[in-house]
Amino acid sequence: MRMTRHEIHAVKQVHSDLRADFISALSISVLAEKHRISAVRLMKGFIKIFGISINYFHLKLRMDYAKIALMRGTMVKEIAITLGYSTTGSFTRAFKKIHQLPPSYFLYGI
Known part of the structure; x- marks a missing residue:
């Protein structure tokens, strides 16, 4: 093109x-x-x-922000709301798509 x-x-x-x-x-x-x-x-x-696609780039930016917020102790529900997700489950699926691990891994440092 x-x-x-x-x-x-x-x-x-x-x-x-x-x-x-x-x-x-x-x-x-x-x-x-x-x-x-x-x-x-x-x-x-x-x-x-x-x-990469615009959608993937946008999702990656959002999930990288979420990862940093989790490592600072911000709760999953609060991040999900901030990013506009209607449920923590939908946020968790998006997070795992990018980081291959659940948000709790970064929140609790497992």
Whole structure:
């Protein structure tokens, strides 16, 4: 896939935006509109430049934040709520997808 300078810049800006505000829910269409690029071009361009999908990158940022919060003693339920998960179970599944271990491993230092 060939990318224009504008598309490359837009993809890099989205990467930067996500790093700055990973707590918020992800909307690829909103990010694409903000940076004047199609959602499809944004998703494909992100993979081309960074080697991972936008969704995976966003999830990884959130779960890395969660891991640090757990190591500082923040309870799982509090982190799940902060990150917008409706249940601790759904948060735990997302956490294990990234870290291959349950959140309690980092909370209790097992």
